Amino acid sequence: PPSIARLLESSGVVADARKFSLLTTITRVGPKLKAGEYAFPPLATPTQILDQIAHGRVVLHRVTIPEGATITDVAALLEQAGLAEAPEIIRLARDSQFIAAETNLPVRNLEGYLFPETYHFTKTQDGKAMLKSMLHQFWRHFPDEWQARAQEQGLTVQQVVILASMVEKEAVVDAERPVLAGVFFNRLKLNMPLQSDPTAVYDLPGFSGAITRQHLQRQSPYNTYQNRGLP
Numbered sequence: 001p002p003s004i005a006r007l008l009e010s011s012g013v014v015a016d017a018r019k020f021s022l023l024t025t026i027t028r029v030g031p032k033l034k035a036g037e038y039a040f041p042p043l044a045t046p047t048q049i050l051d052q053i054a055h056g057r058v059v060l061h062r063v064t065i066p067e068g069a070t071i072t073d074v075a076a077l078l079e080q081a082g083l084a085e086a087p088e089i090i091r092l093a094r095d096s097q098f099i100a101a102e103t104n105l106p107v108r109n110l111e112g113y114l115f116p117e118t119y120h121f122t123k124t125q126d127g128k129a130m131l132k133s134m135l136h137q138f139w140r141h142f143p144d145e146w147q148a149r150a151q152e153q154g155l156t157v158q159q160v161v162i163l164a165s166m167v168e169k170e171a172v173v174d175a176e177r178p179v180l181a182g183v184f185f186n187r188l189k190l191n192m193p194l195q196s197d198p199t200a201v202y203d204l205p206g207f208s209g210a211i212t213r214q215h216l217q218r219q220s221p222y223n224t225y226q227n228r229g230l231p
Contacts, residue, residue: 001030004053013040013049020046029054037123060120065134067116068168074114074134084127092127102135105158112161113138153185162230169198194224199231 001024002017009017023046024030033050036058040049063081065074075089092098093110103113115137121130142157150160167180187194200215201207202222216223222231 001025001033004033008049013044014046020050023047023050034058035124058122058124060122062118062120064118065114065116068165069114069116071109071111071114078121078127078130081121083121083123083125084130089127089131092131098128098131102132107158110135112165115141159230166194166196166199166224170196188229191228193226193228194230196224199224202231 002021005014005017005021005024008014008020014020024033027047027050029050032054034053034056036056038052038057039059040052044052061081061083063077063083065077069077071090071093072086075084075086075093078084078089079086093114094108096108099105099107099110103110107113110131114131114134117134117137119130119133121133142160147157150157155163163181163184166184167177170180171177184194184196197211197216200218200220200223201211203220216225219226221227224231
């Protein structure tokens with residue numbers, strides 16, 4: 001508590017560190033003070049400040065992950081919010097042990113499993129905790145009955161995620177999604193090339209702009225013009 005009191009005084013939050021430290025002793029909340037990033041109202045009293053720290057009412061940072069975001073996009077957004085280093089997030093999203101523990105799926109990375117949503121994170125949360133929150137949202141939106149339905153259609157969870165990712169990149173408006181999904185699913189059953197333009201440039205870092213005939217003809221394990229089945 002004395003060190004916390006001195007920090008608050010040096011930051012201009014309280015006027016007298018000694019008196020604030022004494023207050024924590026009198027109220028017996030010293031052991032309950034929680035680490036974190038705090039923002040205090042300008043006219044907050046020492047008692048109000050103490051109560052806020054004791055209850056851990058820390059600053060929450062809002063981060064919105066948009067639909068279709070890649071691992072690199074997610075990492076960049078978390079770094080921009082000052083919550084994590086992008087390389088560390090990318091490393092975790094490709095960490096086989098972390099993936100196995102959190103998904104129990106035979107996937108090499110978390111591409112497609114970091115659910116698009118608005119999250120509120122704290123500075124004390126590490127990269128693992130933030131990725132776990134996104135994975136929790138994924139499983140919440142992909143319940144057991146949906147997994148059973150996918151299995152009835154002959155699809156694994158991983159295949160559903162790949163198919164959904166392709167639909168997301170192709171669709172311009174929401175109404176197109178079920179139509180596109182139906183087209184891709186029928187082509188799969190007929191063993192036809194899926195011919196999804198975005199797959200032809202998926203492995204080109206930072207790609208933007210128009211997809212050309214040259215792109216569609218390039219050799220890539222993701223290119224569904226050159227390879228049959230799901231990439």
